Amino acid sequence: MKLHIIIGSPNCRKVQAVVNHLGIKLATEYHDFFAGELQSPDYLSLNPNGMVPALEDGSFKLWESNAITQYLADKADNSALFPRDPERRGDIVRWQFWEAAHFNRWFGILGFETVAKPKFNLGTTNQGLVETAQGHLKRFAPVLDRHLAGRSHVAGNGITIADYSMIAVESFKEAVPFDWSPYPNLNAYFERMRKVDHWARTAPASPADIGRKPKAA
Ligand SMILES: N[C@@H](CCC(=O)N[C@@H](CS)C(=O)NCC(=O)O)C(=O)O
Numbered sequence: 001m002k003l004h005i006i007i008g009s010p011n012c013r014k015v016q017a018v019v020n021h022l023g024i025k026l027a028t029e030y031h032d033f034f035a036g037e038l039q040s041p042d043y044l045s046l047n048p049n050g051m052v053p054a055l056e057d058g059s060f061k062l063w064e065s066n067a068i069t070q071y072l073a074d075k076a077d078n079s080a081l082f083p084r085d086p087e088r089r090g091d092i093v094r095w096q097f098w099e100a101a102h103f104n105r106w107f108g109i110l111g112f113e114t115v116a117k118p119k120f121n122l123g124t125t126n127q128g129l130v131e132t133a134q135g136h137l138k139r140f141a142p143v144l145d146r147h148l149a150g151r152s153h154v155a156g157n158g159i160t161i162a163d164y165s166m167i168a169v170e171s172f173k174e175a176v177p178f179d180w181s182p183y184p185n186l187n188a189y190f191e192r193m194r195k196v197d198h199w200a201r202t203a204p205a206s207p208a209d210i211g212r213k214p215k216a217a
Pocket of ligand 1: 009010011012050051052053063064065066100215
């Protein structure tokens with residue numbers, strides 16, 4: 001199997017963390033975002049969206065990070081990370097859809113507009129979009145905060161693929177213009193999860209590596 005990523009990408013990090021957790025050995029192909037490699041005809045034939053992550057397993061090509069986490073956990077037959085029981089599975093899938101459609105959608109946009117754009121010279125921050133993202137995050141953060149009251153993890157009592165999905169944008173949390181102080185359960189959860197070794201190991205060694213190929217590659 002081969003996983004296509006860019007260094008530091010939140011959606012790649014969630015898949016890399018699952019790979020670490022499962023102990024799977026797979027090849028990793030790094031792409032240079034800034035050199036436009038995700039728009040090359042070769043890469044677009046793998047993922048027509050021109051986005052990472054993407055997985056190749058023989059002739060099977062899979063994109064969408066949450067689908068990849070599910071596929072890898074099932075392939076490794078890891079029923080702790082992604083149980084077969086329909087109720088537990090439904091719970092996990094529900095939170096993966098929720099993070100992608102709501103929470104991390106807007107958290108990610110806020111991070112991109114206010115942190116990534118200025119840092120990597122990717123254009124002018126769209127202030128209207130920033131305000132829209134802040135508004136949506138203010139709606140969805142309390143949902144996660146209330147859900148996490150008295151819980152250690154998003155679904156069930158142990159870590160699942162839903163947790164790695166939920167914390168995908170973790171590295172932007174303190175940098176975005178958003179008041180997280182009303183959400184103590186959410187904050188404590190992020191503090192716990194960011195220390196999980198399988199996750200922590202996916203962080204770029206240096207900010208200068210983000211979006212670029214590793215020096216030795
Ligand atoms: N829904 C997709 C989103 C993937 C995504 O947004 N990837 C970003 C990196 S985190 C990307 O490739 N961006 C490149 C671009 O938008 O041109 C997934 O979960 O895989």
